[in-house]
Amino acid sequence: MVSFLDCSVATTICFVLIGIGIPVFLILLFLPAWYGRYADTRKHYFGSIPAKVAWILQECPSFLVPFVSILLHLEEAKAHYVSVICLAFYVFHYLYRSFIYPFRLRNGKNTPTEIFVMAVVFCLLNGYIQTVYHLVPCTTRSVSWLYDPRFILGAIVFVVGMGINWNADAILRRLREDNSSGYKIPHGGMFEYVSGANYFGECVEWIGYAVLTWDLAGFTFAFFTIANIGPRAIQHHNWYKNTFGSEYPANRKALIPFLL
Template sequence: MDVILSKLFASVGDELHVLDCMAYLMILMAACTFITLLFENVPYGRYATSRYGFPVNVKFAWFVQELPAFLVPLCLVLGTSASKTTHLPNRLLLAIYFCHYTQRSLIYPFLIRGGKSTPFASFALAFVFCVYNGYMQVRYLSHYADYPADWVTSPYFITGSLLWLVGWLVNIHSDHILRNLRKSGETGYRIPQGGLFEYVSGANFFGEITEWAGFALAGQSVQGVSFFIFTLSVLASRAFAHHRWYLQKFEDYPKSRKALVPFIL
């Protein structure tokens, strides 16, 4: 793989410049996505529609679309001379990334119960994003990110890592609550109860946004920041859409709940 990449990039500086450009492009995509989602819900789950292509089985879609976010980085770390992986800060940031996507791509899809099929357009866009972002994040961390030896004891790294851990646990617990809303054989929707759902409609989204905010803080790179901004633009929109939907669907939906941020928003 090193041979292939070396042919694509004439020098180290060239690829690092490309990785930076990819990050700025992701921020631009986040802005465009945010504006688009002011007028249109993300077409998946309860908002799925045939306008966005033929339906793809939800378990298959989740597994295949998320898998590149795990496999592409794995190839970059194992199949190339990833010189920066000998440094502790880089190793820990890579571990944070892989911890999330091991669960998201290899475990989560097989825990899904029921669920509506995913329109092909949503599936394809998610697949492309996972390839793009997986390459950008892990290529930077494994080959170019340069941290001082004591970075792991810095306030940025410690605070960011703890923030990531809290978000990761909230995300996993919230997904568990959502999976168990229906009993075997039941259909339809129910009001989520327990955990952070007592305070917000988008507890799972809040958890994932918090994860990548922590990752960006711990790594202090434009690549990490761009991922956080993109995640925020998409998942905040989903949280507000879900909140509006719950309020319209259920007369007894708790009026004290916020959409995304407890007690605030």
């Protein structure tokens, strides 16, 4: 395996991302990331990028890094096909997120260049650690792993989370069918229970991935995802309540049904 796919480097990146995730979580609890509905909350010194273009370019490294690496190292991929099957869950998600989801966006606000750059850096690093951990691989897996309860449970949780996420995305898109730019109260699916149904689905999805991979790279991604979008779900919840007042369903939680 070529030297740039190195387990020690990938492991170091994992711990760095985990370390960064803690202050990111704390900061985002009080300061919303300035994209989407919060894009106008601060001045953009470096301009902004159209939403569809930003989504494609910032997300595609998470797909291209593992996909191209597999193509370049087919023999290693065949030798470690069980780990590559685990990686396939990740690759499939980002195939959708990079090249299908952006073209379904309606009236998305421009992405500040600073946010775009940070997203690209994260997707490159995350694509790298997932690729190394499952193509080198850093964790040896035999075919019996595909029958392990952790893999089976994780795969089920992943698919359920992905379904929740896709359904929530579809509900949000339908709110913009009239091409309006204003915000409305979403109804249906997990939105009946939480304000951040799309974020809840994504958190569930990557928790499932962490379980089915059962390695540091999977845990790192799940941890950083929750640290990043968990606070955003809370901010969305507060925004909905402040914007719509008594019209907003009082029984909805922010991220976790019935709890938070």
